[in-house]
Amino acid sequence: MPVSEAQKKWRSDNADLVREYRRNHDKKKRDAHRESPSAYYQRTKERHSAKNRISKLKRVYGITPEQWDALFEGQGHRCAVCGSTEPRTTRGRGWQTDHCHATGKVRGILCFRCNIGLGKFEDDTDRLASAIAYLKLHSR
Template identity: 40%
Template structure:
């Protein structure tokens, strides 16, 4: 069964509130502030997938909206800036 737009928005809003304590309106303001794109690579969200809410796993603070690929990439580096910088240095060799 396909959900209509209103049902999808209601489900998304409930999920955002439960997981991050924000509303769909908050999410949309963040998306607009980022120019409608991933904060790292600049990709636009697809028609079937919104950008992920990126947050600190230590503090819970929301950092921004990322495409799924970039959000997962940060997770691989355990949100550790030093390790991520070392990986960037390695790629520059």
């Protein structure tokens, strides 16, 4: 909407009023929309975590959330290694998607501890067999 000559003249004659109005209006607007980063995080974390999960499953593992859910359901909602029904972590990381680092193929869903354990053995079945033999030897 174009500004008329009369409006321009009034604004020019009342520059202090216009300046004060704009300053107060802008401050009210800023204050109404201002929130701390932690408040923003709390307000949006559920939406962002869902988006991040979808993105990570697709980007890292090449599967959809539905495929992940079907795999976990096929395991009886348990760790594929130890059979635990709990993710067994104190840091809230939840269930882990186990995959072959050479091929990227998803193998199963593991609890945190089993995933870390397999990772420490770098998918080396000979080292795992040796560790099992060691544990059996020293468990008597």
